[in-house]
Amino acid sequence: MKNLRKKDLYIGVDVGGTKIMAALVTHAGAVLARKRMPTPRKTKGEHVIAAIGDIISVLMTEAGVDHTQVRGIGLAIPGVVAPDEGKVIVTPNMTLSGLTIGPILQKRLKMPVLIGNDANLGTLGEAWLGAGRDADSVVGIFVGTGIGAGVVVQRQLVPGFRNAGGEIGHITMQIGGPECGCGNRGCLEALASRSAIERDVRAAIQGGRKSVVTKLTNGDMSVIKSSVLSRALKQEDEVVTSIMRRASEMLGYACLTVRHLLDPEMIVLGGGVIEACGEFIVPIVEQVLGLHSMPGSIDNTVVAVSQLGDDAVAIGAAALIHSQLEHHASMAAEHTLHGLTTPHIMCDAHGVKIDGVTYAGDVMIRADGRIKEPDFTPALNDAGFTELRTKALAKLCAKGAPQILIVGTDKPERLAFSTKADALLQERGITRHVCSIPDALELYRKETGSRVLYVHRQQ
Ligand SMILES: [Zn+2]
Known part of the structure; x- marks a missing residue:
């Protein structure tokens, strides 16, 4: 793929409990290649991370692309994550809990890596390239074993203050x-997920009601798959039909709540249950929404079925890294438009001047492009050196998966990093440069990767 411009590609990885799927996606959203493999089971998190690294390498090799063509990687994790630290907080069905998977892979693959929740990213995928591609605001609800969801407003994911939204x-x-x-x-999940439907069908049969599910599962009702529910619906099985109607109504009322709260342009329904039984469920959801239209609203919220299916999450993960880096690039473009380099920085007798604003004291430019006056001061260590510790680093490197930290200071030879701070940088795969302020500004201007600039005045 030599005809592609440099740094024009993104990789999205759907790290699922049973399979890992990686997709190579262009800047414009075309999927060039996919690679799938089973998730290593009953093994340490480190092995799962190694497998993710492997699948990315194989994907790139098979597609004939190298490092210079890929701008970054997005990872979708089924669980609670702390995106700023690239850390997995909890994954119920995997062994990744507590691991800083983003920085580990960033270091290994030498590319920016961002992580997100799978349902959030599935929604972002649908909003980028799927059913919601023409919509400004999209809420995605994915009905499977559980119910995952995500909110995209003005084409941006809304993760919530604690990353627990949606x-x-x-x-x-x-x-x-x-x-x-x-x-x-x-919860909606306890009433309308496949597990909830399965529980209710099982209870009805055990309570003496007759259902085709007994035959369709050969009597083993420990798991009732979506395909079995679909077949039972087609055979107009009374038990399954009544339980699924109730579950669909619940989903409809949840969509109504979503509409009242967010009034999204579109609600996209996806996941295994919708894929198998959408023809039955979607009209009921639409009916609930239609029966309760708001006075004054011209038309109702559009309900659509996911168009990307299995690809949604991996594409959304690519969209995550794409939008983050694009945001950076668009800020750069804006500056170029005004005839400035990005951003315009210089230093004079008064301090450091960034885009026309003079900062006499400390200032930082984070990897997401935000310019901030830090609310921390480095401590002095026993040797009398100015010391940067983990707390300061966490703030410097909070956003945008930086690869390089550039520190400019009056006396670079008297600035040190604490042992823990050094370990943190290493763990996150961030290279550090400490130099004089003019040299730091020069270095910041020359570098093109995801970088942080920190200017510190040592009185
Ligand atoms: Zn719950």
Whole structure:
């Protein structure tokens, strides 16, 4: 693929509990190649990370692209993540909990790596290239074993203040209702996911009701797949039909709540249950929404079925790194438009001047392009050196998966990093440069990668 411009490609990886899927996506959103492999089971998180690294390497080799052509990698994790640190907080079905997977892979693959929640990224994928590609605001609800969801407003993911937003699956639909995997009761997930439907079908049959599910599962009802539910619906099985109608209504009322709260242009429904039984479910959801249209609204929220299917999450992961780096690039373009380099920095007797604003004291430019006056001061260590510690580093490197940290200071020879700070940089795969302020500005201007500039005045 030599005809492609340099740095024109993105890689999105869907790290699932059963399979890992990586996609090579162009700047314009064309999927050039895909690679799939089973997730290593019953093994340490480190082995799963190694497998992710391998699949990315194989994908690139098979597609004939090298490092210079890929701008970055997005990873979708099924669980709670801290995107700023690239850390997995909890993955219920995997062994990645507690691991700083982003920095580890960034160091290994020498490319920026960002991570996100899988359902959030599935929504971002649908908003970028799928059913919601023409919509400005999209809410995605994915019905499978559980119910995952995501919110995209003005084409940007809304992760929430604590990265815990968009959890539509855990809206309380029935006070004191059935127990949910999250520990609460009566969540949408506990009433309308495949697991909830399965539980109710099983209970009905065990309670003496007749259903084709008994035959379709050969009597083993430990798992009732979406395909079995679909076949039972086609055979107009009374038990499955009534339970699924109730679940679909619940989903409809959850969509109604979403509409009242966000009024999105479109709600995209996806996941295994929708793929198998969407023809039955979607009209019921639409009916609930239609029956409750808001006075004054011209037309109703559009409900659409996911168009990317299995690809949605990997494409969304590529969209995550794409949008983050694009944001950086568009800021750069804006400056170029005004005839300036990006951003315009210089230093004079008064301090450091960034885009016309003079900072007499400390200042930083984070990897996401934000210019900030730091709210921390480096401490003095026992040897009398100015010392940068982990707290300061966490703030410097908080956003945008930086690869390089450039520190400019009056006396570079008297600036040190604490042992823990050094370890943190190493762990996150960030290279550090400490030099005089003019040299730091020069270096910042010359570098093109994801970088942080920190100017510190040592009085
Ligand atoms: Zn819940």
